[in-house]
Amino acid sequence: MITVLIVDDDDLIRAGLSAVLGAADGITVIGEATDGDQAVPQAAALHPDVVLMDVRMPRIDGIQATRLLLERLDDPPRVLVLTTFENDEYVYEALAAGASGFLLKRARPERIAEAVRLVARGDSLLFPEAVRRLAATHQRPAAGRLPGAPLTEREAEVLALMAEGLSNAEIAGRLVLGVETIKSHVGNVLAKLGVRDRTQAVVTAYRSGFISP
Structure with missing residues (x-):
């Protein structure tokens, strides 16, 4: 069973997400918080697998709350950022802070449940075009x-395809390699970059200038 903590200052949003996820197979909502300042104590007490985190909140926003979760918890949950607009400038900073992906609040119920399942199993939820646009406004000058x-030449190829939003199976097809081989390359990329997941690898690639938006 995938356990979820919802962090959002809007009562209706929290109620709607709780209802949607409560009706989904294999997912249960174990807690709710009304602001980012409650995210760390709630996560420390409840140990959720995934936190659905609103990006804009009055006291501590989703960016800082995500950063605090990763800094203060030994085994932090995956964070899925919730936003109203996919070009929200806060989204990219939340991804850079350690979120595993973002989701539009207007997404269909089945999309929300699938997003939770994706990040819970360690995959990342990226919208390549949106991340590319966001990266273009946040990219730092670099060499x-x-x-x-x-990275080896092959690992660099794999990272570039990850940035396009391709899955391991899709990358394997593009490079005519086995899926297990791609998994190994992805693992090597994450280890060499010192990042937690695919999202962080892609954000690092953009921020460094290795991949240009």
């Missing part, structure tokens, strides 16, 4: 070098 250990 195109990634932090950490150098």
Whole structure:
């Protein structure tokens, strides 16, 4: 069973998300919080697998709350950021802070449930075009070098395809390699960049200038 904590200052949004996820197979909502300042204590007490985090809240926003979750908890949950607009400038900063993806609040119920399942199993939820647009406004001047250990030519290819939003199976098809081989390359990329998941790898690639929006 995937456990979820909902963090949003809008009562109707919380109620709607709770109803949607409560009706989904294999998912249960174990708590709700009305602001980002409650996210860390609630997550520490409840140990959710996934936190649905509103990006804009009055006291502590979703960016800072995400950062605090990753800094203060030994085994932090996956964070799925909720936003009204996919070009919300806060979204990119939330991804850079450690969120595993973002979801539009107007998404269909089945899309919300599937997004929770995706991030719970360690996959990332990216909208490549939206991330590319956001990255274009936040990219820092750089020499195109990634932090950490150098990537092999194949690993660099895999990272570029990850940035396009391709799954392991799709990357395997594009490069004519086995899925297990791609999984190994992805694991190597994450380890060399020192990041938690695919989303963080893609954000790092954009921020460093290794991939240009």
